[in-house]
Amino acid sequence: MAHYVPPKQGKFSQLIDVVVLVALTVGALFVPLWLNLAGSSKSVATPVEAPTWEALGQNTVQAAQYEALGYTPETAHDLILSRFDYSFTAGALIVMIVVIVAYYWLMLKFSESEYREVISEKFGGK
């Protein structure tokens, strides 16, 4: 294989590459946050009016620890009763699996073609 001579990259072109990479990074990580699509939030399904430790499902030891931490039944209400919702659809699960598998497939396929060039140039016919 003929030796590949890469073009020399100018300073401005290097700067553009860095800006593109940083913009993509910040976008990928912050866009879900800005669109309020990030992470599962907890919610209280059945609020308790005039809460007591018993009504919040706390025994005497659990209640004593909450009080030692500075909580009252009122201030601990949301902390104790809020729960995640783990329900999901089969469609969403399938989309996730397809995205992950497609990603690794893409990686391995492109990497393999690039790797063959590297080995061919490094070792030649040896």
Added chain:
Amino acid sequence: MADFDITSGERDGMGPHGTKVGLLRVLGPAHVWALGVGIVLVGEYMGWNFAVGKGGAYAALIACWFAGILYTCVAMIDSEVTSTVAAAGGQYTQAKHIVGPLMAFNVGLYLVFAYTMLEAANAITAGYLISVVATMTGYTGELDQRPFIILVIMFLAWLNYRGVLATLTFNLVITAIAFAAIIMLFLSTSGILGGGIMQHAALFEGHELPYGWIGVLASMHFGLWYYLGIEGTTQAAEEVRSPARALPFGTLAGIMTLLIAATLTWYICSGVLPWEFLGDGVNGSVAPLFDTARLSGSNALIWFLGFGTLFATLASANGCINDASRAWFAMGRDKYLPAWFGAVHPKYRTPYRAIIFLVPIALIFALGAPLDQVITFSILSGLLEYTFMPLNIILFRKKWPMGSIKRGYEHPFHPLPAIVLLTLCGITFFAVFLGYGTQLVAMIGFYIVVSLWFHFRRYRYVDRGAQFTMPWPKPQGY
């Protein structure tokens, strides 16, 4: 067998091209241990407790041990490959030699983002801790944490800029103190020294598995936080005096230390703090070991754990800056990123441009995103990296079978660790999907876009054959 022998003393002190130039080789096994444990130990001081919130205290323990198995596989696989591919960049350099350039580019980015996000999470925790200390010492207003977050990141970046030996010696000392604080809290609260305050049975009563078994699966997401970063030991490969000995020893000693620390941490905190409080790392317990010390009634323990938490966050952020900058530097040196980043400081022999460049990136996330989101970004990058590792070791053994090159360490039972690791990664992807599916898809979408950018634009600047720097024979099948 190739002439090259990674285990020979002749190779010690040499750069990746067999030359004496490059980063300074001054580190020993204790520094490798400090780098790995130093990055991770903060995971016992904060963040792991989100696993309690996802499934309850028992679920967090199960996640702790299954994540421990996952990371034991990571450490075994990593020790074999990195004791043979002894160059800066760690898994990035491994991927470059074993899988191919695009995979290497992606792995390099996983490393940079996992460590930079972890660094941001550490700075957030340090800022929180300082605000708590201010309140405890009589300050009545709302302390602005942002100056402290900025100060932490800037100070540690400066330390990294000045030299690796001072940086990791600093890490060795503060990591040892942070680990001793966990041991002391365990001895003091479990009844071994004085009266015990553990009440596991009463605190778990009625809340054994609040979400059932799906909660156990969901806990695996944050179960990774107990150990995330131990694989960073490989980043020191080009700066240790004897990579074939120091890297496996430091890495495997590190994972053993963390398995003990993680189990002790769960035992201490779950026996004192109610699970709903413990499991909410934003509105409840941000620093659970510190909160446990506060309930112990001992001022000495409160201060010891306060310093332990602060030291753990500093050690972790310090190690993260070290590792992220090495990965960024290595990619710049290979022109996977602009070559400007591939410079070594003429006096301090550190990758100073990479160190400086990553400071504002860390600040953006430390100042602009909530803790659980920052942790999730870090975990997702780590998870993608761990999924690459089984593929990496299988290809490594296939392309260079045992006996074709000399390995510093050979991990046993191959391919069982690779299969176990891949299975546990699959389970963790499902756990992440249960709560943070949008971020997962957004992040993989990002990696697909930058991969296309790399393949069709950036790769033109890369010298094909020069990327392969290990003096190995031609891989089998090519």
